[in-house]
Structures are given as C-alpha cells and as structure tokens.
Amino acid sequence: MAAHPVHPPGFAHQFVDMDQQHASGNLGMWVFLVTEIMFFGGLFASYIIYRALYLPAFETGSRLLDVRFGATNTAVLIASSLTMALAIHAAQTGKREAQVLFLVCTMLLGAAFIAIKLIFEWHHDWVDGLVPGLNWGYQGPHAHGVQLFFCFYFFMTGLHALHMVIGIGILTVLTIMAARGRFNEQYYFPLEISGLYWHFVDIVWIFLFPLLYLIGGRYAMGGPHG
Amino acid sequence: MNGHVVPVKTYLAVFVALICFTLLTTAAAFVDMGRMNTVVALAIAVTKMLLVILFFMHVKYSPGLTRIVVLAGFFWLAILVALSLADELTRWWSPAAQPWGFLLPFLTGWR
Numbered sequence: 001m002a003a004h005p006v007h008p009p010g011f012a013h014q015f016v017d018m019d020q021q022h023a024s025g026n027l028g029m030w031v032f033l034v035t036e037i038m039f040f041g042g043l044f045a046s047y048i049i050y051r052a053l054y055l056p057a058f059e060t061g062s063r064l065l066d067v068r069f070g071a072t073n074t075a076v077l078i079a080s081s082l083t084m085a086l087a088i089h090a091a092q093t094g095k096r097e098a099q100v101l102f103l104v105c106t107m108l109l110g111a112a113f114i115a116i117k118l119i120f121e122w123h124h125d126w127v128d129g130l131v132p133g134l135n136w137g138y139q140g141p142h143a144h145g146v147q148l149f150f151c152f153y154f155f156m157t158g159l160h161a162l163h164m165v166i167g168i169g170i171l172t173v174l175t176i177m178a179a180r181g182r183f184n185e186q187y188y189f190p191l192e193i194s195g196l197y198w199h200f201v202d203i204v205w206i207f208l209f210p211l212l213y214l215i216g217g218r219y220a221m222g223g224p225h226g
Numbered sequence: 227m228n229g230h231v232v233p234v235k236t237y238l239a240v241f242v243a244l245i246c247f248t249l250l251t252t253a254a255a256f257v258d259m260g261r262m263n264t265v266v267a268l269a270i271a272v273t274k275m276l277l278v279i280l281f282f283m284h285v286k287y288s289p290g291l292t293r294i295v296v297l298a299g300f301f302w303l304a305i306l307v308a309l310s311l312a313d314e315l316t317r318w319w320s321p322a323a324q325p326w327g328f329l330l331p332f333l334t335g336w337r
Contacts, residue, residue: 037299037300
C-alpha cells in the first residue's frame with residue numbers, strides 16, 4: 001500500500017489542494033443560491049404581475065403595513081450580515097473566541113428579526129383581521145384585491161422567515177463547531193458557505209422591504225403609520 | 227493561503243452604507259415623486275444588493291466562474307420576469323379573446 005500523505009485538518013482528499021476545495025465549495029453553494037433566486041423569483045414575478053393588474057388594491061394593502069417595523073427589521077438583518085462577515089474574518093485570522101461571539105450575535109439578530117415579525121407584525125395583522133382565509137375582516141375599498149396582496153405578503157415574508165429559521169439552525173451547528181476549534185486560517189469553508197446563504201436571505205429581504213412596504217404611495221398618508 | 231481576507235474597515239464601510247441606503251429609501255417613500263417612487267426604491271434595493279454580493283459575499287474577490295454563475299442566475303430571473311410581463315401586460319392589445327378566435331382569418335377570408 002502506497003504511503004498516504006498526511007492531510008491538513010478539514011481537507012477532503014478528492015481535491016488537489018485547499019484552494020481547489022474552497023473554489024468548488026463556493027461554486028456549488030452559488031449554484032444552489034441560483035436555484036433559490038429562481039424559487040423566490042417566481043414569487044417576485046407573480047407579485048409584479050398582480051400588482052400591475054390590481055394596482056390600487058396593492059397600494060392600499062401596502063399602506064396597511066407598518067413601515068417602522070419593516071425598516072427596523074431591514075437594519076437588524078443588515079447588522080446580522082455584518083456580524084456573519086466578521087465571524088468569517090475572525091476564522092480567517094485565527095481568532096476562536098471572536099468567531100463564537102460573532103456567530104452568537106448573528107443568531108441573536110436573526111432571532112430578533114423573527115421576534116419583531118411575529119410580535120409586532122403578524123400578531124397585529126391577526127388582531128386587525130388581515131389574514132386571508134383564517135381571519136379576514138377588512139371591508140374597506142378594494143377588499144378583494146387587498147386580500148390578494150396579503151396572500152402575497154404572508155407567503156413571501158413567511159417563506160423568508162422559514163429561511164431565517166433554517167439559517168439559525170445552521171448557525172447553531174457552526175457555533176458548536178467553532179467553539180470546538182474546528183475552523184482555522186486554512187479551513188473555514190462551512191462558515192463561508194453558510195455565510196453566503198445568510199447574506200442571500202438578507203438580499204431577499206432587501207427587495208421585500210421596498211416591494212411590500214414602500215411603493216404603495218405612502219406619501220399620501222401624511223405620517224409613518226396613518 | 228486561500229480566500230481573500232477583506233479588511234474589517236471595508237465591512238464596516240459597507241454596513242454604514244447599507245444602513246444609510248435603508249434610511250434614504252424609507253424617507254424617499256414619503257416624498258411624492260409619482261412613478262419615480264418605484265424606480266427610486268428599486269434602484270436603491272439593487273445598489274444594496276450589489277454591496278452585499280460584492281463585499282459580504284466576496285464576489286468581488288471570487289474567480290470568474292463564480293461570477294458567471296451569479297450573473298446567469300440574475301439573467302435567468304430577468305428572462306422570467308420580462309417574458310411573463312410581455313405576455314400578461316399585452317393581452318388586451320389583441321381583440322381575439324374568444325376560444326374560436328383563431329378561426330377568424332379563415333372565416334373572413336372565405337366570405
């Protein structure tokens with residue numbers, strides 16, 4: 001049997017070297033993210049079409065959302081993307097405590113996003129009777145189209161929140177791995193690939209925020225929550 | 227040595243820019259610009275997306291193959307949206323909405 005060279009930790013032996021392993025993993029993750037672009041893209045495309053067909057109803061629906069929470073959550077997610085990037089930076093520069101710290105921050109910010117969504121938005125929508133199919137009480141102008149808007153609202157933000165929950169699950173595993181010292185300057189690919197996923201979910205929200213909250217003629221209301 | 231180590235300063239600058247764009251786009255929603263409201267909101271969203279993709283997701287430092295895959299994804303999304311809209315928004319242009327409408331040229335030609 002031929003002598004087998006000793007691998008550095010984390011090196012999978014079908015690859016020529018760490019650089020190739022890194023590039024392959026990144027490319028594979030991007031191919032997955034492209035399928036995610038198409039997955040959310042289908043929803044975005046149908047949202048655009050129905051918004052064009054029922055414009056007054058969609059604008060009315062948009063104004064029923066509270067822009068303060070949408071904007072706050074955008075900031076929370078952007079902050080979580082920053083801490084995710086810093087966690088990878090900490091791994092690249094060989095700082096184990098900083099990795100764990102930034103990963104925990106990312107998880108907490110992700111959880112804060114979901115908490116704001118649940119407590120201040122979805123709960124209020126339920127109380128106000130804005131949940132199509134389950135609790136619908138809105139009888140104002142364009143009631144039918146507004147119901148369609150809220151279908152899109154719950155599907156899009158719900159699917160996004162599901163991605164956040166999965167992301168927090170992944171981050172939990174990563175935090176344990178980081179605490180056990182599994183990542184170093186040479187090998188931190190699970191962190192980087194999960195980071196790509198986390199940033200992608202951030203980008204989806206970057207588009208959901210203006211599409212759902214901002215472009216409904218909010219200036220006509222005279223206040224942030226009129 | 228693998229992967230590009232982006233300086234913390236760059237990450238912080240991108241973060242500050244993203245927060246500023248979020249404030250800007252929220253403020254812009256309260257200014258009546260007519261149809262430009264949608265354009266401005268989406269332009270700011272695309273700018274924020276590019277910042278995240280290039281710096282947080284390291285595409286600025288990634289090999290060409292990765293960039294092509296990213297571009298292909300968005301190009302395909304553009305096809306999805308453009309062709310769907312080309313169908314949906316032009317249906318009223320043609321009057322032949324009847325199920326037997328395809329027979330019209332034959333019928334009128336025959337008479």
